[in-house]
Amino acid sequence: AQKITQTQPGMFVQEKEAVTLDCTYDTSDQSYGLFWYKQPSSGEMIFLIYQGSYDEQNATEGRYSLNFQKARKSANLVISASQLGDSAMYFCAMREGNSGYSTLTFGKGTMLLVSP
Amino acid sequence: EAQVTQNPRYLITVTGKKLTVTCSQNMNHEYMSWYRQDPGLGLRQIYYSMNVEVTDKGDVPEGYKVSRKEKRNFPLILESPSPNQTSLYFCASSTRVGISYNEQFFGPGTRLTVL
Numbered sequence: 001a002q003k004i005t006q007t008q009p010g011m012f013v014q015e016k017e018a019v020t021l022d023c024t025y026d027t028s029d030q031s032y033g034l035f036w037y038k039q040p041s042s043g044e045m046i047f048l049i050y051q052g053s054y055d056e057q058n059a060t061e062g063r064y065s066l067n068f069q070k071a072r073k074s075a076n077l078v079i080s081a082s083q084l085g086d087s088a089m090y091f092c093a094m095r096e097g098n099s100g101y102s103t104l105t106f107g108k109g110t111m112l113l114v115s116p
Numbered sequence: 117e118a119q120v121t122q123n124p125r126y127l128i129t130v131t132g133k134k135l136t137v138t139c140s141q142n143m144n145h146e147y148m149s150w151y152r153q154d155p156g157l158g159l160r161q162i163y164y165s166m167n168v169e170v171t172d173k174g175d176v177p178e179g180y181k182v183s184r185k186e187k188r189n190f191p192l193i194l195e196s197p198s199p200n201q202t203s204l205y206f207c208a209s210s211t212r213v214g215i216s217y218n219e220q221f222f223g224p225g226t227r228l229t230v231l
Contacts, residue, residue, distance in 0.1 A: 004158075035219070045206060045222035091158060103149070103174060104208075104220055106158040 003027065004092055004107035011112050013082045020067070021077040021110045023092030029053075032096045034075040035104065036066065039089040048090075051075055082114045118143045120223035122207050128229045129197055137192045137226050139207030147210045148190040149220070152176065152203040159206065165190055197230040204228075 005024045013019040025034065036048040051059045051066045059066040063083075067076040079086055092107045120141045129135055141148065149164040151174075161174030165184040179201055181193040190209075194201060207223040 037222075043204065043225045043227075045208075045225075047219055047221075050219065093159075103161050103164060104159075106151075106160070108156060108158040 002107075003096075003105045004094055006092055006107035006110050008110045009108075011110055013112065013114055015084060015114055015116050016081050018078060018080045019082055019112065021079070021090050021092075021112065023075045023077065023107060025073050025075060025092075025094050027073075027094065027096050029096045032094055034066070034068070035093040035095070036064070036075075036077045037091045037093060037106075038086075039091065039109070040085075041088070045091075049077065079112075084114050084116065087112060087114045118221070120207055120209050120221050122205075122223040122226050124226060125224060126227050128231065130231050131198055132196050135194050135197060135228075137194075137205060137207075137228070139190045139192065139223060140188050141190075141207075141209040141221070142188065143209060143211070143221065144187065145209035145211045145221075146187070147220075148184065149174070149208045150180070150182065150190070150192050151206045151208065152201075153206065153225075154203050162192070162205075197228075199230045202228060202230050 003026050032053045034051045038046040049059050049061045049064045049066050051068045058068050063080045065078045089109045089111050091109045093104045095104050123138045146167045150162040151159040153159045160176045162180050163182040165171045171182050205226045208220040210220045
């Protein structure tokens with residue numbers, strides 16, 4: 001079974017609108033971390049936002065927020081007020097356990113295109 | 117500037133010709149890792165290292181070797197590259213921070229083509 005599932009291969013949104021990118025995860029660990037990365041066409045991986053399994057509040061970083069629903073095992077990324085520069089591939093990833101070292105498991109990604 | 121560097125950034129080679137992709141970080145991180153990215157598959161871990169002289173296999177280690185002789189360097193070695201190793205490769209590093217937060221810093225990527 002996939003540990004990270006991103007069901008949307010591609011998403012389209014108009015500039016200034018909000019968009020939600022879906023991510024569901026599968027783990028039996030009580031302690032885990034969820035990450036979102038952005039990969040523009042230039043190829044680099046840019047860290048966006050992090051949510052710990054014990055964090056009671058949803059994480060926010062500027063225009064990015066993470067809609068964390070622990071019981072549903074979902075960690076959707078919400079981008080408010082989309083900008084043309086948000087067009088990129090977005091990856092959800094999970095780190096299981098609390099050693100601080102364990103592997104990041106990535107989803108297959110969602111391509112976001114923002115139109116004027 | 118804190119960073120992870122990889123060299124080369126682009127490489128075209130032929131089947132069977134040994135190659136090494138270097139990775140270096142200047143953040144004194146204990147943990148380093150290699151991933152490959154293929155269309156429709158996301159990133160998959162090849163090998164990782166928890167510290168000097170400590171390495172272990174990730175999800176797709178076949179055809180690759182690594183070494184960790186110094187804390188800052190973690191080269192990826194392809195002894196006999198094959199076309200199915202054509203991919204985009206990322207090196208990443210992190211330190212152990214607290215219980216759960218552990219951001220991984222990624223290098224810029226190496227695009228490898230094996231003919």
